[in-house]
Amino acid sequence: MTIDFGAHLFPRETYPDAFVGSEIESLLGDQLSDVDGLLTMYERAGIDRAVLSQPYFMGSADATVAAASNDALLDVVEDTDRLYGLAAIPTQAGGEVAAAEFERALDKGFNGGALETTSGGINLDDKILEPVFEVADQTGAPLLVHPKLDESLHPDALDDEYLLNATFGREVALAASICRVIHTGLLDRYPGLQLIYHHLGGNIAVMMGRIRLQLDEGRWPGQDHVKTIEEFEAQLRERIYVDTAGFFGDRTALEAALDVFPASNVVFGTDYPYEPRSDRELAELVTAVSDVTSTSQEATVLEESARALLVNT
Numbered sequence: 046m047t048i049d050f051g052a053h054l055f056p057r058e059t060y061p062d063a064f065v066g067s068e069i070e071s072l073l074g075d076q077l078s079d080v081d082g083l084l085t086m087y088e089r090a091g092i093d094r095a096v097l098s099q100p101y102f103m104g105s106a107d108a109t110v111a112a113a114s115n116d117a118l119l120d121v122v123e124d125t126d127r128l129y130g131l132a133a134i135p136t137q138a139g140g141e142v143a144a145a146e147f148e149r150a151l152d153k154g155f156n157g158g159a160l161e162t163t164s165g166g167i168n169l170d171d172k173i174l175e176p177v178f179e180v181a182d183q184t185g186a187p188l189l190v191h192p193k194l195d196e197s198l199h200p201d202a203l204d205d206e207y208l209l210n211a212t213f214g215r216e217v218a219l220a221a222s223i224c225r226v227i228h229t230g231l232l233d234r235y236p237g238l239q240l241i242y243h244h245l246g247g248n249i250a251v252m253m254g255r256i257r258l259q260l261d262e263g264r265w266p267g268q269d270h271v272k273t274i275e276e277f278e279a280q281l282r283e284r285i286y287v288d289t290a291g292f293f294g295d296r297t298a299l300e301a302a303l304d305v306f307p308a309s310n311v312v313f314g315t316d317y318p319y320e321p322r323s324d325r326e327l328a329e330l331v332t333a334v335s336d337v338t339s340t341s342q343e344a345t346v347l348e349e350s351a352r353a354l355l356v357n358t
Contacts, residue, residue, distance in 0.1 A: 051314025076318035104164025106137035144176035219247030244291025288314030294333030
């Protein structure tokens with residue numbers, strides 16, 4: 046069985062007003078909201094199940110809107126045994142409010158949650174989010190970490206005049222977030238916290254040589270506040286998960302990730318409907334994983350890793 050951990054869908058009941066008449070809607074059309082079309086495309090591509098989330102509502106400042114979007118998505122998920130759901134967590138509404146919505150969504154049957162690398166200036170290592178992480182820690186529910194789509198870093202850094210934010214900014218933000226949650230001790234404080242980073246964690250695996258250089262003890266001054274390279278690598282491999290979306294099935298990126306992360310910490314993801322535009326492209330993303338994995342790794346990445354993470358299944 047193949048499970049896509051990184052798919053997105055916006056039910057028509059709570060379809061974002063910002064999408065109506067937008068360039069992304071004109072490009073993708075019904076793929077943004079049509080669950081029957083999704084299931085048909087996945088069947089043709091040989092993908093059995095999908096884990097759905099709604100990036101637009103992640104990090105919302107309005108808990109009521111987030112709750113409505115979560116309820117609409119849950120209705121879609123509960124209508125078939127081929128779908129799972131990750132609840133959008135309204136982090137800008139405040140830590141306690143966001144945690145309450147996350148807990149409510151899990152009680153209703155969601156299989157995990159989803160939030161952004163940063164929302165309204167709130168990063169994952171900020172204390173305001175501790176109530177959210179307490180829920181995840183206590184329940185074992187996974188949290189998908191999605192890049193903030195626009196101005197992922199700063200309005201003046203890697204803007205989209207030449208698609209620099211879309212190409213690099215989101216990935217830098219993902220990799221930087223991983224470094225922050227490790228170095229600030231967030232994972233130490235919440236031993237049951239399971240963070241799954243979208244887009245291979247910003248392709249952090251290819252930066253390991255640079256990370257080793259910078260964390261090499263004694264090479265640079267002023268490193269007392271960061272983990273050693275041994276501590277960093279241990280937490281990266283043992284505590285961080287990544288999905289395979291974001292790089293259009295690039296074999297080099299997949300091989301690098303599997304060289305750094307155990308297969309059990311890699312989940313298959315497609316970023317549907319943004320990355321694959323046809324069932325052929327969707328199927329090619331599965332083939333890319335199969336091409337770079339052993340038989341045991343293939344089963345782990347395509348199915349077992351996701352099964353081990355999802356709750357309420």
